[in-house]
Amino acid sequence: MISRLHYFERVTSTMDVIHQLASEGAPAGTAVIAGEQLEGRGSRGRTWHSPLGGLWLSVVFQPPAVEGIEVISLRAGLAVAEAIQARVPKPLQLKWPNDLMLEDRKVGGVLCEARWQGEALGWVAVGIGMNVRNRIPDELGAVAISLSDLTPDITVEMIAAPVLAALRGLDFRSGRLSRDELSQFSRRDWLQGRTIREPVVGEVTGVGEDGALLVRTASGSNLSLRSGTVELAAVSQSR
Ligand code: BT5
Numbered sequence: 001m002i003s004r005l006h007y008f009e010r011v012t013s014t015m016d017v018i019h020q021l022a023s024e025g026a027p028a029g030t031a032v033i034a035g036e037q038l039e040g041r042g043s044r045g046r047t048w049h050s051p052l053g054g055l056w057l058s059v060v061f062q063p064p065a066v067e068g069i070e071v072i073s074l075r076a077g078l079a080v081a082e083a084i085q086a087r088v089p090k091p092l093q094l095k096w097p098n099d100l101m102l103e104d105r106k107v108g109g110v111l112c113e114a115r116w117q118g119e120a121l122g123w124v125a126v127g128i129g130m131n132v133r134n135r136i137p138d139e140l141g142a143v144a145i146s147l148s149d150l151t152p153d154i155t156v157e158m159i160a161a162p163v164l165a166a167l168r169g170l171d172f173r174s175g176r177l178s179r180d181e182l183s184q185f186s187r188r189d190w191l192q193g194r195t196i197r198e199p200v201v202g203e204v205t206g207v208g209e210d211g212a213l214l215v216r217t218a219s220g221s222n223l224s225l226r227s228g229t230v231e232l233a234a235v236s237q238s239r
Contacts, residue, residue, distance in 0.1 A: 053134030068175030
């Protein structure tokens with residue numbers, strides 16, 4: 001039988017390993033978990049701190065088309081939040097485009113990377129990082145949190161299986177968020193109703209079915225942001 005879950009004590013990044021496996025023909029659903037990542041990454045070249053004690057996981061998929069990679073990221077975050085909510089005493093919220101929030105601090109993040117084979121989409125790797133009981137670096141102490149801060153007994157083993165099952169169960173047939181997904185997202189939407197100052201000034205009204213962030217500006221126009229990093233108008237909450 002082909003082993004579809006690979007565990008490593010230490011890797012550069014589970015994304016590197018999953019891309020390597022996919023390039024060797026690993027089927028959709030193949031997953032990599034690492035105890036520790038030495039070069040864990042976020043989006044746009046940012047660093048993702050990944051010491052021992054967190055869940056560092058990547059899964060490969062072969063979606064029919066790449067349209068809606070933003071949607072894949074939101075869908076993955078939503079599925080993960082729903083899968084582990086029962087183990088966390090406070091709401092897990094989602095901050096567009098890819099953050100998982102707990103008590104107004106970042107507890108996890110999603111990273112999607114597509115790889116092409118010539119003109120065609122080869123595969124999409126979805127990575128999820130979740131602080132479970134790992135140490136948070138001092139410089140992130142005010143903005144990051146671990147699940148164990150609220151659930152002292154929680155372990156990576158307790159959440160790895162539900163998170164993996166949720167990701168493997170993702171349905172890629174639609175490149176658009178369904179009405180149900182939108183209302184689920186809205187219930188967990190951390191940005192909704194908040195005023196942002198970057199990349200535009202306005203109030204966040206939600207996300208659209210294409211995964212874009214919806215913002216109403218002071219002049220009353222409605223904007224749709226496809227990508228970018230959001231900064232709140234309040235000084236204390238930016239990333
Ligand atoms: C993310 O990026 O939030 C996506 C993180 C994805 C990590 C997973 S782990 C498994 C797989 N393998 C990888 O190498 N990556 C994926 P972004 O939105 O760009 O956020 C990055 C920012 O989050 C950094 O610039 C820091 O400010 C902050 N950060 C870094 N490490 C953190 C941590 N452990 N907890 C909370 N915040 C962190």
